[in-house]
Amino acid sequence: MPKLLKTLKWSPDGCQVKAFNAGEYADGELPERALEVAAQLGLLASEEQKPDADEQPEQPEQPEQPEQPEQPEQPEQPEQPEQPEQPEETTDKKAKK
Numbered sequence: 818m819p820k821l822l823k824t825l826k827w828s829p830d831g832c833q834v835k836a837f838n839a840g841e842y843a844d845g846e847l848p849e850r851a852l853e854v855a856a857q858l859g860l861l862a863s864e865e866q867k868p869d870a871d872e873q874p875e876q877p878e879q880p881e882q883p884e885q886p887e888q889p890e891q892p893e894q895p896e897q898p899e900q901p902e903q904p905e906e907t908t909d910k911k912a913k914k
Contacts, residue, residue, distance in 0.1 A: 819855075820842070821861060822860050825860050827855075835851075
């Protein structure tokens with residue numbers, strides 16, 4: 818029996834959104850693709866997660882910490898159009914006069 822840990826909002830066709838509330842569902846009650854999506858999102862309880870009588874119950878889920886954005890690389894400096902060397906020479910010639 819699949820068990821959703823949280824509500825799953827899923828769009829089978831990209832237009833309509835279906836919500837499956839958290840809880841246990843009978844086999845075949847949830848679409849196969851919805852189960853795959855729930856598993857990828859970590860919303861599907863697995864058999865290993867069910868506590869045995871000897872084990873302590875699972876701790877409540879902590880809120881997720883936002884991911885730290887990667888530091889962007891320094892943008893390359895745009896290439897400067899080649900300047901003719903004449904202004905430098907002209908300046909040098911004027912300085913000599």
